[in-house]
Amino acid sequence: MMKLKHLATATFCLMVAFGCSSEKSPIYKDASADIEARVNDLVNRMTLEEKILQLNQYVLGINTVENNFGEMVKDIPVEIGSLIYFNDHAEVRNAMQKKAMEESRLGIPILFGHDVIHGYRTTYPIPLALACSWNPELVRQASEVAAQEAYDCGVNWTFSPMVDVSRDPRWGRVMECFGEDPYTNAVFCEAVVKGYQGDDMSEKNRIAACLKHYVGYGASEAGRDYVPTEISDQTLWDTYLPPFEAGVKAGAATLMSAFHTISGIPASANHYILTEVLKEKWQHDGFVVSDWGAVEQLRYQGMAEDEKEATMLAFNAGIEMDMADRMYQKYLATLLEEGKVDMKLVDESVRRVLRVKFRLGLFEQPYVEEKPESEMYLLPKSLEIAEKAAAESMVLLKNENSVLPLEDVGTIAVIGPVASDSTQHLGNWGARARAEDVVGIVQGMCEEYAGKSKILTAKGCDFEGEDKSGFAEAVRVAKASDVVVVCLGHKGSWSGENQSRSTIEIPKIQEELLSAVEATGKPVVVLVTTGRPVELPRIEKKADAILQTWHSGVRAGKAIAGLLSGRYNPSGKLAMTFPYSTGQIPVYYNRRHRARTGDQGLYKDITSEPMYPFAHGLSYSTFEYGKLTVSADKLKEGETISAEVTVKNASQRDGLETVHWFVKDPYSHITRPVKELKYFEKKLIKAGENVTFRFEINSLRDLGFVNREGKKYLDKGEYRIMVGDQSVSIYVI
Numbered sequence: 131m132m133k134l135k136h137l138a139t140a141t142f143c144l145m146v147a148f149g150c151s152s153e154k155s156p157i158y159k160d161a162s163a164d165i166e167a168r169v170n171d172l173v174n175r176m177t178l179e180e181k182i183l184q185l186n187q188y189v190l191g192i193n194t195v196e197n198n199f200g201e202m203v204k205d206i207p208v209e210i211g212s213l214i215y216f217n218d219h220a221e222v223r224n225a226m227q228k229k230a231m232e233e234s235r236l237g238i239p240i241l242f243g244h245d246v247i248h249g250y251r252t253t254y255p256i257p258l259a260l261a262c263s264w265n266p267e268l269v270r271q272a273s274e275v276a277a278q279e280a281y282d283c284g285v286n287w288t289f290s291p292m293v294d295v296s297r298d299p300r301w302g303r304v305m306e307c308f309g310e311d312p313y314t315n316a317v318f319c320e321a322v323v324k325g326y327q328g329d330d331m332s333e334k335n336r337i338a339a340c341l342k343h344y345v346g347y348g349a350s351e352a353g354r355d356y357v358p359t360e361i362s363d364q365t366l367w368d369t370y371l372p373p374f375e376a377g378v379k380a381g382a383a384t385l386m387s388a389f390h391t392i393s394g395i396p397a398s399a400n401h402y403i404l405t406e407v408l409k410e411k412w413q414h415d416g417f418v419v420s421d422w423g424a425v426e427q428l429r430y431q432g433m434a435e436d437e438k439e440a441t442m443l444a445f446n447a448g449i450e451m452d453m454a455d456r457m458y459q460k461y462l463a464t465l466l467e468e469g470k471v472d473m474k475l476v477d478e479s480v481r482r483v484l485r486v487k488f489r490l491g492l493f494e495q496p497y498v499e500e501k502p503e504s505e506m507y508l509l510p511k512s513l514e515i516a517e518k519a520a521a522e523s524m525v526l527l528k529n530e531n532s533v534l535p536l537e538d539v540g541t542i543a544v545i546g547p548v549a550s551d552s553t554q555h556l557g558n559w560g561a562r563a564r565a566e567d568v569v570g571i572v573q574g575m576c577e578e579y580a581g582k583s584k585i586l587t588a589k590g591c592d593f594e595g596e597d598k599s600g601f602a603e604a605v606r607v608a609k610a611s612d613v614v615v616v617c618l619g620h621k622g623s624w625s626g627e628n629q630s631r632s633t634i635e636i637p638k639i640q641e642e643l644l645s646a647v648e649a650t651g652k653p654v655v656v657l658v659t660t661g662r663p664v665e666l667p668r669i670e671k672k673a674d675a676i677l678q679t680w681h682s683g684v685r686a687g688k689a690i691a692g693l694l695s696g697r698y699n700p701s702g703k704l705a706m707t708f709p710y711s712t713g714q715i716p717v718y719y720n721r722r723h724r725a726r727t728g729d730q731g732l733y734k735d736i737t738s739e740p741m742y743p744f745a746h747g748l749s750y751s752t753f754e755y756g757k758l759t760v761s762a763d764k765l766k767e768g769e770t771i772s773a774e775v776t777v778k779n780a781s782q783r784d785g786l787e788t789v790h791w792f793v794k795d796p797y798s799h800i801t802r803p804v805k806e807l808k809y810f811e812k813k814l815i816k817a818g819e820n821v822t823f824r825f826e827i828n829s830l831r832d833l834g835f836v837n838r839e840g841k842k843y844l845d846k847g848e849y850r851i852m853v854g855d856q857s858v859s860i861y862v863i
């Protein structure tokens with residue numbers, strides 16, 4: 131390293147001496163110059179050591195991500211490329227940036243990153259819940275709120291959106307994705323990227339997005355974390371890559387490589403996905419950061435004999451920046467000397483990092499204005515969006531005899547471990563979330579029903595354990611009420627990274643509390659607050675109504691109370707199947723066909739049908755679907771036809787309805803799923819009115835499929851367009 135450094139410095143001095151560059155106004159400092167010219171000018175000025183440090187990310191502040199070891203890094207080099215920033219205040223960040231800008235030779239700003247997954251301080255619903263809103267525009271707005279708060283605190287880059295298609299709710303990270311369907315994840319990926327980055331990342335309140343975890347992490351075996359996946363090239367292309375391709379097309383600045391192996395090749399040493407697909411086929415010109423320690427972990431995965439080999443494999447595969455384990459800083463120079471990595475690739479990697487920094491405008495605006503918290507966080511408009519997102523993400527799973535909405539009720543009992551526990555609504559990956567910001571269920575109900583109904587409450591039991599000492603009080607409160615709302619669920623920390631569970635049950639003690647309360651004979655409304663689909667058959671038998679509330683953030687209680695009172699009409703629909711039992715997993719809507727029909731191949735001890743299927747969700751309105759029609763039943767490749775369905779709101783209550791458009795290709799040389807979501811639209815339908823929904827079907831885009839090389843093709847023959855229980859055949863000729 132020292133030899134190379136002296137050589138580079140000497141070269142640089144000669145360049146300056148012969149006027150190869152003007153010290154007065156180097157191009158890279160000229161904001162009016164073309165970004166590529168600035169990138170190239172700067173790279174040519176950098177020493178090897180400066181280049182290598184640009185490819186490293188350290189941690190600044192206490193790392194609150196429990197799965198990675200917290201550390202206060204004091205010896206941060208001023209030439210460091212990026213820092214994961216764990217702090218509430220811009221001052222710390224600006225002080226570090228000032229060191230970089232003023233104490234380093236070239237004044238390259240640091241890129242500050244953070245996990246802003248579902249809000250920064252104004253926490254809104256977890257992504258799995260947001261997907262159930264089927265409202266990408268609302269999710270874009272929520273992402274804009276997150277970007278504004280993160281930006282105001284000095285964060286320029288978030289490690290989000292996570293778009294790992296997931297079909298195993300035993301995996302704790304299902305909370306972070308947009309469900310089991312590739313198209314759903316792709317649509318919301320684009321919305322989140324647009325919300326974070328806008329059309330110009332250099333604008334105020336814009337932050338760089340990071341698509342993760344590239345790719346196929348959701349296929350983790352048996353729902354365990356960090357474990358291998360077995361993904362065929364066909365499934366890689368037709369299931370796991372599409373959301374990332376959509377994010378790249380939406381302009382996502384960065385991606386994060388994943389921890390797991392993909393059929394034997396670790397994602398973080400996988401040249402095929404990191405370079406051949408991402409850089410060559412998709413032409414992505416930003417950069418890839420490894421997941422935390424994913425470079426050095428190649429040793430544990432049986433891929434690298436030692437740290438140096440791990441560094442070589444990850445770097446040559448196409449990871450530009452190394453998160454937290456400092457492998458690149460330790461070994462890249464040596465690997466260069468040994469000819470095991472190429473200086474051209476180092477320069478290209480540095481260019482990619484600098485390009486994102488220039489696009490963010492960091493050279494012109496390296497510091498963030500230090501504002502009072504009241505001007506940064508929990509702004510009225512932000513809270514409105516958070517409440518709307520919560521209300522539209524919650525899913526009414528059951529409503530027997532229209533027990534909901536609760537109107538003209540004298541006394542309502544709110545019982546259960548979640549009733550007064552506001553922390554759990556924050557969910558995991560809460561960035562800078564604080565429990566004191568949350569309106570919980572009891573508070574929400576008291577505010578909603580002030581002057582209308584009396585609210586009684588009892589905890590009943592803890593989230594888990596054997597202690598039933600609170601049951602008697604809960605039963606007493608239930609007996610003293612007209613309706614009982616039972617608030618069950620999981621702690622926010624029970625989903626997220628490294629939170630795999632062998633069962634998706636709600637702990638027995640909570641089911642027993644429900645049984646005790648249900649025995650009073652009062653109408654029972656169950657609220658399910660979890661970060662994953664859970665096992666509900668036993669709960670369903672004891673509930674007149676069930677509302678899946680997810681972990682829905684700072685205004686969860688307001689949204690829940692608004693839905694129970696009818697101020698909001700439920701409009702959420704499931705983006706991930708609720709299995710009948712853990713034993714059914716994996717169970718998801720877009721599976722391929724089985725070889726037998728009837729009951730052959732089905733379980734002999736339980737049903738093979740899920741408890742609640744993909745796209746299930748009830749409303750207080752009654753929506754009647756008219757006849758599905760198509761503008762033509764034949765089309766050629768490159769042509770478009772339209773499908774239409776008119777939906778009537780036959781109730782007295784305005785409601786939002788989402789129409790899901792599915793496509794089925796009954797016969798293909800690569801067999802297709804039983805049906806595939808290809809479009810959805812959510813619209814308000816006023817009481818008594820009709821609204822027509824239209825799906826403009828583009829033959830290759832909507833009917834075509836992709837093969838194991840990623841090539842899209844279109845078979846001739848029959849396709850079926852499906853809405854609700856209707857299906858119409860069209861033919862590609």
Ligand code: GLC
Pocket residue numbers: 195197198245289342421422627
């Ligand atoms: C974690 C996660 C990743 C996160 C990163 C930084 O281990 O896998 O999603 O962005 O580290 O916290």
